[in-house]
Amino acid sequence: MSVADRLVRWLSDRPWPVREYAPAPEGLRPILGDSGPPVLGHTIAVLRQGIDFGLRRYERFGPVTWIRAFGTTVISAAGPEAAQVVLANKDKAYSQQGWTFFIGPFFHRGLMLLDFEEHHHHRRLMQEAFTADRIAGYTRKVAELAAREIPLWPVTPGFEVYPALKKLTLDVATEVFMATEVGSEASRLRKAFVDTVRAGTSVVRYPVPGGRWKAGLQGRKMLEDFFRRSLPQKRASVDDDLFSALCHAKTDDGAVFSDDDVVNHMIFLMMAAHDTSTITTSAVMYFLGKDQEWQDKVRAEVLAGDSSDTLELVIKESMRLVAPVPSLVRETVKDTELLGHFVPKGTKIMVTPWINHLLPEYWPDPKRFDPLRFAEDRREDKVHRYAWIPFGGGVHKCIGMHFGMSEVKTLLTQLLRTFRWSFPEGYEVRWDPTALPIPTDGLPLRFEQVPQ
Numbered sequence: 001m002s003v004a005d006r007l008v009r010w011l012s013d014r015p016w017p018v019r020e021y022a023p024a025p026e027g028l029r030p031i032l033g034d035s036g037p038p039v040l041g042h043t044i045a046v047l048r049q050g051i052d053f054g055l056r057r058y059e060r061f062g063p064v065t066w067i068r069a070f071g072t073t074v075i076s077a078a079g080p081e082a083a084q085v086v087l088a089n090k091d092k093a094y095s096q097q098g099w100t101f102f103i104g105p106f107f108h109r110g111l112m113l114l115d116f117e118e119h120h121h122h123r124r125l126m127q128e129a130f131t132a133d134r135i136a137g138y139t140r141k142v143a144e145l146a147a148r149e150i151p152l153w154p155v156t157p158g159f160e161v162y163p164a165l166k167k168l169t170l171d172v173a174t175e176v177f178m179a180t181e182v183g184s185e186a187s188r189l190r191k192a193f194v195d196t197v198r199a200g201t202s203v204v205r206y207p208v209p210g211g212r213w214k215a216g217l218q219g220r221k222m223l224e225d226f227f228r229r230s231l232p233q234k235r236a237s238v239d240d241d242l243f244s245a246l247c248h249a250k251t252d253d254g255a256v257f258s259d260d261d262v263v264n265h266m267i268f269l270m271m272a273a274h275d276t277s278t279i280t281t282s283a284v285m286y287f288l289g290k291d292q293e294w295q296d297k298v299r300a301e302v303l304a305g306d307s308s309d310t311l312e313l314v315i316k317e318s319m320r321l322v323a324p325v326p327s328l329v330r331e332t333v334k335d336t337e338l339l340g341h342f343v344p345k346g347t348k349i350m351v352t353p354w355i356n357h358l359l360p361e362y363w364p365d366p367k368r369f370d371p372l373r374f375a376e377d378r379r380e381d382k383v384h385r386y387a388w389i390p391f392g393g394g395v396h397k398c399i400g401m402h403f404g405m406s407e408v409k410t411l412l413t414q415l416l417r418t419f420r421w422s423f424p425e426g427y428e429v430r431w432d433p434t435a436l437p438i439p440t441d442g443l444p445l446r447f448e449q450v451p452q
Ligand code: HEM
Pocket: 111, 112, 113, 123, 268, 269, 272, 273, 274, 276, 277, 280, 324, 325, 328, 329, 389, 390, 391, 392, 393, 395, 396, 397, 398, 399, 400, 401, 403, 404, 405, 408
């Protein structure tokens, strides 16, 4: 641990005064927590230590606690029981407006930011873009693109696979989602996506020149212009891509998406599909690069071409160890109760899948890479419905889950057919704790061609 990390840990773990979040009415308990160091609260600890900070808070305060970070106060609802109450949302107390604080200016009116009746209506329409037939069509395009691009990657030692995967999944997103060659705009588009995603965890949440927030707003503007320009052609086309599916989606009662809806949904969908599948594929490559035995096992299955069961176990275990969407945010629209605690209206709540995935009471030896946890005779994920939630849960559970899994499998199948990969002895990646878990060093590896 670096000196800076030790200092941050020392600061955040100091005995800051423990206070009640709000006085609780009779029969309920108040939520306890602390605001951490003055001014920034626990922001630096969250940014530097990510999930380890979350796990330490869980140990100290239990599943429900509050912290101050990013200029706001957030309740952490950690562990499967708390996650179930919030995500299943039986009482309709938890709204998606919690996301608005973090990503609203960049992804407003994306499906994930809509609530209740309106969300239900949009989700029903969007479902038409995710039928089994459509997913099979998208997956065929992913396979063609992967077969074309992956064999061209260099076998130079130290090749950074994360940026290469990010470019590949953006190409997938543009071909599969838009059937469009983005050509000279590709690098601008890529930058716009990165900027909009990173802006969510800006420490300074104003458009200061050179800051993340401003870059995020500029990214959003660029994406809006891009989709709006492409819209008339898409409305007129009968392509089999996702953009076209949204343009033509219609419910039995004749409801359709407006132009604004299509633009907002496309920006959110591109982001939702692109970063998550890049992170998942990178995580699998990391764990297989560190464990040659598992890599050989999965490659043998892929080359035999009869199933992808082993690959699926590996993907699930990698998503457990590196949750591509580490936290989900909500805001209460009325007073409610969470595991016996009082939560007033207007409270921001954070469910953290990554914490659930690493709790020793649900996962034996939780930090060990062990794909057989998910095998039929063990199914450790079945110990609790909300122990393994990389795709979330409840009515906002990922709509792209089946396509996402199928995209990741298709990319990995091509990678395993083409290359064998490894890392230098003792290599450990650091997943960026500041937004989504991205390998901070680009994941440099050593490729060797698999004899064809
Ligand atoms: C492997 C990849 C993926 C992971 C880990 C993932 C994860 C998630 C998670 C955790 C949520 C829930 C957010 C919440 O409850 O607030 C979510 C929602 C969503 N995801 Fe994914 N996702 C993946 C791939 C995709 C893909 C490929 C698409 C689209 C093509 C997509 C589109 C969406 C959308 C539209 C929502 C919002 C759903 C709603 O609010 O009803 N995701 N995703």
